[in-house]
Amino acid sequence: MNYSIAFRTIIIKEIHRFIRIWPQTLLPPAITTALYFLIFGKLIGGRIGTIHGASYMDYIVPGIILMSVISHAYANVVSSFYSTKFQRNIEELLVAPVPNWVILGGYVGGGIVRGVCVGAVVALISLLFADFSVKNTWITLSVMLMTATLFALAGFINAVLAESFDDISIIPNFVLTPLSYLGGVFYSVEMLPGIWQHISMGNPILYMINAFRYGMIGVTDVDIQLAFLMTAGFIVILTLFSLFLLHKGIGIKN
Amino acid sequence: MNALSLRNLRKTYNNGFEALKGIDLDVEAGDFFALLGPNGAGKSTAIGIISSLVTETAGTVSIFGHDLKRERAMAKSCIGLVPQEINFNQFDTVKNILLNQAGYYGTPRKLALQRTEYCLKQMDLWDKRNAVSRRLSGGMKRRVMIARAMVHAPKLLILDEPTAGVDIEIRRSMWQLMRDVNQQGTTIILTTHYLEEAESLCRNIAIIDQGRIVENSDMTSLLAxxxxxxxxxxxxxxxxxxxxxxxxxxxxxxxxxxxxxxxxxxxxxxxxxxxxxxxxxxxxxxxxxxxxxxxxxxxxxxxxxxxxx
CATH class of the missing domain: 3.30.70.1560 (Alpha-L RNA-binding motif)
Incomplete structure (x- = not known):
């Protein structure tokens, strides 16, 4: 059995899906981030000065790029897989000889591609407002890919467990967005009062954003190795949990 | 050789409902077989288990000699399923629905294109290949489901009420189509509420009621x-x-x-x-x-x- 064809089929279907609806998937982040850069970077940032030696505009660019990667990798998988469940065409995959890891890989792969595409769009927009060069390409790309993978997996689990369209908007609205905003996108964690610094250290997104910022502009609030280990650990845990859900048929089989 | 063998197949749902109470069934290769029963008898549960959409509580399923648990990929690759309800992506084109299905079965792209063209022509849907599927009529959607189930050339085609809700003219044309598919060597298992359909098409029959097979014989001796x-x-x-x-x-x-x-x-x-x-x-x-x-x-x-x- 040639599983690479099945994998390619799922991932190409997923890429076609978000490209076909580009006004909903690729255009909004371009407009939103342009507004972030204009308002926070230009208008407010000019009064803030520098953080860790970087201009405020340069400081917020990595966080905004990674925040877009996180939300779009998640959104792609959660909406696509839940729609597949809702329309019952998940049955096409369940009846076919497609192993669970291929299903998971195909959907997560689609989420990663969308996350990276949106990240690239936001990075291009940022060049209109900031002038920066990437300090460490390997760290930058690997953090972006690992973060996209992690949140695509989270989106997959959300979609599997969701029983209504409300269920697929709760986590993005009430968990993901607050954690992203509080993950040091717009500020250094050192600027927070003592207790809030400790609380912020419990936010995994803080580590990813700082690792990405380190890769782009060489500035971080956290240990980079710890950030990599934590992200890799979460990827392993969520992958195993996703495969467990698929194996048991929870949320998708009767 | 048997296209399908069920042994002591049981299914108890989480709410305690016992949908299948240990059924045994054999369907010979090449047969056109009717699986009948009243609503809630257990037909859809049996078909769900055979096509891996429902997890059995106990028992074994063997498809062309391949055990569904131990040789899952081989067993599944033999099956084409036409479910009761429309379940393809309604936002996709007819052609893409078939091409994706072929891809899931590992069919190389060139062959998938050939098979897609063949199946759509056989279903008289070639002119609609680029149409978005939600815009098709009910009868056309039913035919898309059959074309999709056939695109990987399955040896066993399971039709779960394939003509439900379609008008008599389309139903008759679909009967002819099913006969043709069967004559080309594909084993067909049909469930239907139109008993005239089963009588006209099928050679052998099983009747299931309250989770048990209450009759299993050839159509002629049953009618006698x-x-x-x-x-x-x-x-x-x-x-x-x-x-x-x-x-x-x-x-x-x-x-x-x-x-x-x-x-x-x-x-x-x-x-x-x-x-x-x-x-x-x-x-x-x-x-x-x-x-x-x-x-x-x-x-x-x-x-x-x-x-x-």
Whole structure:
């Protein structure tokens, strides 16, 4: 059995899906981030000065790029897989000889591609407002890919467990967005009062954003190795949990 | 060789409902097989287990000799499923639906394109290949489902009420299509509520009721068990009352219509002789109900009352 064809089929279907609806998937982040850069970077940032030696505009660019990667990798998988469940065409995959890891890989792969595409769009927009060069390409790309993978997996689990369209908007609205905003996108964690610094250290997104910022502009609030280990650990845990859900048929089989 | 073998298949849902109570079933390769039963009998659960959409509680499923648990990929690759409800991506084009399905079965792109063209032409859908599927008529959507199930050339095609809700003209054309597919060597398992459909198409039959197989035989010998045929007679002249004819049960439906129950051992010749004696002229006659339908009802009623049919 040639599983690479099945994998390619799922991932190409997923890429076609978000490209076909580009006004909903690729255009909004371009407009939103342009507004972030204009308002926070230009208008407010000019009064803030520098953080860790970087201009405020340069400081917020990595966080905004990674925040877009996180939300779009998640959104792609959660909406696509839940729609597949809702329309019952998940049955096409369940009846076919497609192993669970291929299903998971195909959907997560689609989420990663969308996350990276949106990240690239936001990075291009940022060049209109900031002038920066990437300090460490390997760290930058690997953090972006690992973060996209992690949140695509989270989106997959959300979609599997969701029983209504409300269920697929709760986590993005009430968990993901607050954690992203509080993950040091717009500020250094050192600027927070003592207790809030400790609380912020419990936010995994803080580590990813700082690792990405380190890769782009060489500035971080956290240990980079710890950030990599934590992200890799979460990827392993969520992958195993996703495969467990698929194996048991929870949320998708009767 | 058996296309399908079920052994002691059981399914108890989480709410405690026992949908299948240990069924055994064999379907020979090349057969056109009917799986019938009233609503809630367990047909869809059985088909769900065979096609991996439902997890069995106990028992084994073997498809062309491949155990569904141990040789999952091989077993699944033999099956094409046409489910009861439309379940393809309604936002995708007809062609993409088939190409994706072929891809899931590991069919290389070039072959997938050839198979897609072949199946869509066979279903008379080639002109609609680039149409978005949600814009198709109900009959066309049904045909897309059959084309999709056939795109990877399965050896066993499972049709779960494939003609539900389609008009009679399309249903007849789909019957011919199913016959053609079967004649080309594909084993077909059909579930349907149109018993005329099962009688017309299928060679062998199993009837399932309350999670158990209550009948499993060939269609001819099953129908031979029907002891009484019911006919509706249209009369040339009006009748005031139903005639009393020995050996037959005659009911007056209206002035010019009679229902007659004809025991097989007596036959129609004697009925017509007796009608002539009573100076009753018959202009036309038809079966009151489909023969299989009558038998089906008898079997289900008999099981419900604990008697033999």
């Amino acid at each position: 068990r029907l002891h009484v045929d019911h006919f509706v007679l249209d009369l040339a002249e009006p009748l005031a009352a139903a005639p009393v004819i020995e050996g037959f049960l005659v009911e007056r439906v209206s002035d010019k219509v009679l229902n007659v129950a004809v025991p097989k051992e007596i036959g129609l010749n004697q009925l017509f002789s007796q009608l002539s004696v009573h100076h009753i002229k018959v202009t036309s006659m038809k079966n009151k109900s489909n023969r299989l339908e009558q038998l089906f009802l008898d079997l289900i009623d008999a099981k419900a009352s604990g008697a033999h049919p």
